[in-house]
Amino acid sequence: MSRAVDSVINWARATSLWPMYFGLSCCFVEEITAWTPRYDIARFGAEVLRLSPRQADLLIVSGTVFKKVAPVVLRLYEQMAEPKWVISMGSCANTGGMYDVYSVVQGVNQILPVDVYIPGCPPRPEAVLHGLTRLQEKIQSGERPSGKVFHMSGGSHGTVAPVLVDGETKTRDTRGPGMNGISVRGSSVTPPDFHGTRAQFMWTPPAAQITLSPVENEVKSQLVRRFGDAVAPAEKSADMLTVDVDQSRAAEVLQFLKFGSSPRFLRLEDYTAVDQSARQNPEHYPDFTLVYHLLAFDPAVRVRIRAPLYGRYPETQSIHDLWQNAAWYEREIYDMFGIRFSGHPDLRRLLMPEGWQGHPLRKSYNGRATDMPAYTAEDARNLQPRAGEQFYRVDEHGESYVLNIGPHHTGTHGIIRYIAKMDGETITGLDMDIGYHHRGAEKIGERQHWIQYIPYTDRVDYLVGAANEFPYVLAVEKIAGIRVPERAEYIRVLFAELSRIANHMAYMGITANDVGALTPNFYAFRDREMIMDIVEMISGGRLHPAFFRPGGVAADLPEGWKEPVEAFLRVFPKRLGEYEKITLKNPIFRARTVDVGLMEKHDAVDLGVTGPNLRSTGVNWDLRKNMPYSVYDSLDFDVPTDTISDCWTRFRLRAEECRQSVRIIRQVIDQMPGGRYISEDYRYVVPQRQDMLKDIESLIHHFVNVTRGPKIPSGEAYAATENPRGEQGYYIVSDGLGFAYRVRIRGSSFTNVQAFPKICKGATIADFIAIIGAHDYTPADIDR
């Protein structure tokens, strides 16, 4: 009898799964792809993904769980209806995967019971559907719900798998679970430590050196005239004018560069620190170095200011009053390095949770999560995010109230938490809390070798794949002076522009979705899938091709690469017109976006806003035109700009950018030159496979550069590219080893979102969702 009841209940439950996503990463993008009609998640009884735990009986944890966000995941799970199931998706969700770093929970099964695993990084949409099918099978065959529901003893439903216990059921051996029986390094049978790299015994030519342009020379002499001995321009530089400044005068020099020099450096492009304590020859370096990158728009020129700091916990003067975005940069430096800034109004941790011990980017800090105490459900219960009343005081009389929007909110897409002070429907104050998605990508750059690191750059902004690799390889090439063959340059441009369209398609679909239109989402993802297919056909990877290499690309274009690209170009412009029709011409969409979220030009420049958001304020600034890299100066395209920066304009500009990208791709197809796809300088690159199979010299270089990484000469370089979301830059410091000494990622969203408190004040909640959607719907690269 109960058998029959069981199968009825099981059938009903398995065919009407109500999934709720917890999506933070690349996996999440694949999950929402599974949601589109091409894959049709509706067959599981779920027309839509549920957004509140109260409505859901299945939690799909898609992507990495970070220590800061783990309390949120656990709360969602505990608030779900009974019975509840859990699917864990992605390699890093299951074990930490490729992200074995301080900020990552080593597998969601340490804090939650898991039913089904969907492996892969990221898994394809088909894999998501297969995982759901597996769960259905598991429910139908394995669960005995009637015992539970009729108050009888026995019976089982929902997740019952035990969570992993550190040391008992979970191994934290970085060598993998198969190495359980083999003693770790330093025992009687194994040597005490790795020999590590032998790169320091290799000879390379010194780092590349540029000759300064007349403008840079002029700035240099202005600084020397004004500040005398306090400034010392570096003799050699691989990329731009570099000036060492006495720490006590740094703020003064920066003020002069912003207001007094000619040209005026209006934007604080990037601002970070380097811990110099682990250098090969530490006597040449201070304890820490603060590094400022400034940018002048007209003429386009960058300058790097370096200020040395001494002591274990040094303190220096804050420059938050010079540039508004310096406030977050300084909080980040404080968080990551423990450097304090006097005069900073709000110096507290930015990326790591409140109460975190230590400063992760210090060289003395151990970066691997497997070397740290395990993160358990207990920790998740204790280490809650800061409460809203710590951001805004709650009004005693109930006139205004504090509302948390995000991290688990459909409008914030799992990454940011906004703390809004509300007066009725109107936002009177806005604060932001980030770090829920902090992957420690910069720390990982200090341990993976130059080429191993490329897959990590892919994931920094997981929606645009290959475009992320671009600034990284450019920076490495700048230090080592690697020349890239023309064919490789064109292939890179092809990838970058395909990424741009793919990103803007996701942007258009989901922004429209955020303001209430579901249809554009389904259509836009159809075209995004066409691009994914092209990218996969050429590189083998779907979302994260990892295709660029310092010196070129990983492989030549395959036979017949042109046909799918041309097929895409044939259908896409017409469809783009349709998308514009169903969004920009839609009166509801216009009412939600026109004149909403207005941003001023001077604010945008001062805050370091980049990309289409900057161009919407009337600044005609596109790195592809103004500081051309790769082969963009030989391609013909326009940069769309506008002067009224509201949500509607931001949306419209992106549609126009897609059109320009189509133009660029057309030219790339027509002009694609022949020849090599990777540099001939095999000292630094992975040789062409054919050469590697033929001659011993190439084989040696292949072996060395693939296993322990090429030795990149000691030096530093900054390179930025115009990514879909804005300018993404990599500042790379090499100490002449097989891996970077310091990798600094300038995420475009990090500066872009700092404009929100300004432009959201006085908006309603509904406007707010439109603003964050149209600004940048998933600020993936904000946390790095």
Add this chain to the structure above:
Amino acid sequence: MVPVNHTYALSSWTPAVFSFLAFIFAVFLMLAVLMILTGFLGEKRVNENKLRPYESGIIPTGSVPLRYPVPFFLVAVFFLIFDVEGAFIFSWAVAVEALGVKAMVQMTFFIFVLLMGLVYIWFKGGLALKEGKDKRAERR
């Protein structure tokens, strides 16, 4: 209750107090049975987190009872006014032929007055939750 004899207007159904009460009773009984059954059959695991309001996964701040701002009340009051209008219009629509032209004129006047009220509120900005939002210049 007087039975409705106008066979041309409605069906021949005769309302009676007893059957009406029986119907109400049946509805309440069914609701009670369903709720007791689900409460008894289903499994409950109550914990502190489950009882908390859901606010994007963060522990909420402040309490639920708060002083509602005036625009919320205004919208609620306007809704009530225009909802009552519906009650009149529907009942008139049911008997439109029986009531004849006179009622038609009266009703038209009634609707017209309400419409004028709506237009007045609209222009006064009473329907805008946020001040000035509806006065946005259409620049494109």
